[in-house]
Amino acid sequence: MVELTIALIGNPNVGKTSFFNALTGSHQYVANWPGVTVEKKVGLLKWKDYKINVVDLPGIYTLGARTLDEKVARDYLINEKPDLVFNVVDGTNLRRNLYLTIQLIETGVKTVLILNQMDEVKNLDIKINTGELSKRLGIKIIETIATKSIDIDEVLETSLLKQPDVEYKIYPDEIEKKFYEFQQSVDKEKLKNVPLRWLTISLAEKDVYASSILEKAGLKALDDFFDNDKTISIKLAKARYDFIDSMIKQVEVRPKSMWTVTDALDHVFTHKFLGIPIFISIMWMIFQFTFSASAPFSDLLSKGFNELGRYAHMIHGWVGSFIGEGLISGLGSVLTFVPLIFFLFFSMGILEDSGYMSRAAFLIDKIMHRFKLSGRAFIPLLLGFGCNASAIMTTRTIEGEKERLVSILINPFTTCSARLPIYAVIAAAFFGAFGGFAIFSIYMISIIVALSMAMIFNFILRNRESSPLIIEMPRYKTPTFKGLSIYTWSRGKHFLKKAGGIILGATAVVWLLSNLPAGVPMDKSFAAQIGKAISPILAPLGFDWHVTLALIFGGIAKEVTVTTLGTFANGSLGLFLPKILNPITGYGLMLFALIYIPCVATQATMKMETGSYKWPIFSVVWSLSIAYMITFLFEKIAYLVV
């Protein structure tokens, strides 16, 4: 078997991951906003006598990488040297996409152009002469619609053919002469593993990475390359665009006026006055849909667990108690919210797949700049409503180091799906018909807290600049049911895994602590003793030992707060909660659960992304203090007002 490595590279949001899925049969998540893929993903494809490793790389616009995710793509290409590169290109936007194509060709790696989104090209009535484009670029071109299906035989057979031998000139003679002089002057032996043409051009563009390669090879940095011409990068970029423009004139025909539905919607959705009310309306509809549509399913599950609990209590002894109080009351209290979690991810999938995410970032950009953050930092905040741990990884698309750190630190303040069951049980117990509104208010507060924290962290870290927002506005698309199902399942299954693992384990421990020493009532159990020992700390917030212990266990995974209370409640949380809380302390508990410590998985991701234990520890201490302070103030003010 011949082993090959193929890398997929291209601009963000052109369909690389769809193409990757079609090639490898994977089900990696695909969304309609730039920056979904922030790390490389590897898949295996066996075809004829070939064993092919397919590597999906984060999207980049140029090889002059600035953000972490872009560096992943550039470093892989230069250091790992794949056998073949599939440059996935959005057929509706050739001019912008071909800039990277030219840079790829300059690296000398065998490149095949995957002209994707050909269905959109047809819809927009754009005509592309792919044969002529192939001749002019000197590379093979394959037309695809990766979201539907691809002909793997055609793709691979065409790719493995010899490339057309074409010579063309992009840069002016005087620049080429300098390139030649440089290449003659360097010790090629020391740079034998580096594409020399790419290195030369990158050095001319004053690329830091290229300079570091030169220094690592023990060669002197070229300070006087191009006689310190500060405009050389612009001249090179202009030469590339001139080349692309002249080529596009020959190969592409576009209809004169192109006012699409996307343009029409953007005219209104990004409107100066209408944009923000539309954004709030969309967010409200998404959350309200989640709560309303999932309610009947949750109630059905709740009734089912109640029935099971009734049967379990017929079993005598500790087995019946464990199944009834531990498994069914405890674990069941959180499994009841499986529909809620799945509907939340389904709604978020709609938000991501429709293409609205980039517009939301654009709308919020101005507000974010007041907090020394860019609109790009808003995407991780929105994704944090699903899961903080995975949202923190998307901060890799943020350019400024300090801005990125601030984005990581504020992310746990956005309320993740794991906290939803806590809000739902409290809202159902205390706020009746206004339950949905109470939960929505927590979501709004979470954004306010996150942005306020950004101000404080910016001050502490002395971050004075926020990077400008350069984000692509993808075309609006109607989300497909298949795409939404993949998204919902890929995110929702983590909740089920957690329920069967860490939540089950924690519930068993709580049950054990509540039933030991054997034969004593619950308020004399080990759980009560531990809870009562710590509860004086939270007593000013009106939380008794049940709530205190639930919050401590909730630090492992937020859902455990509910399973712990469920175990204490013995199957009737709705009746139990009003005995230990009132509407004010209930809402206080919602606030506390929103702000206090990030879960273990989020702390681990923070450590991984910042490369230090310092920040997760800081986050735990800080969020606990802030949670205490805000909850305390809220309750005191609420008691004065109500």
Next chain:
Amino acid sequence: MGLMMIVVTIGYSALGLSMILSKDYMDGFVAFTVSAIFAFGIRDTFRRTKSGLAHIIAGGVIGGIFGLFYSIEYFANVFDHLINDGNISFKPFDNLAGSIILALFIIIFAIYSKKHFETD
């Protein structure tokens, strides 16, 4: 065409007001937002510019989603009552009817407006 925009604007404002009066504040806010989308496009619709069409399409999309969302919310509540109380409390002439009628209206409106702008 402009007159139809005025009718839809008033329709959504009335729906928003009725929702707020029945303490359904956020849904009322959404209805007012849809109304504002149409209202901002009235002048351009009289002038038959692209901006007018954009407001019809955007209002149609958000209004349509709102109608769909409100219907789902409504029927989910009906189903939830059935599960918990064993009876159906179905009142089709609540705000549900209003939002469905408006959603249907804007679909017809959007089809009509497409032809209207194509003739220019």
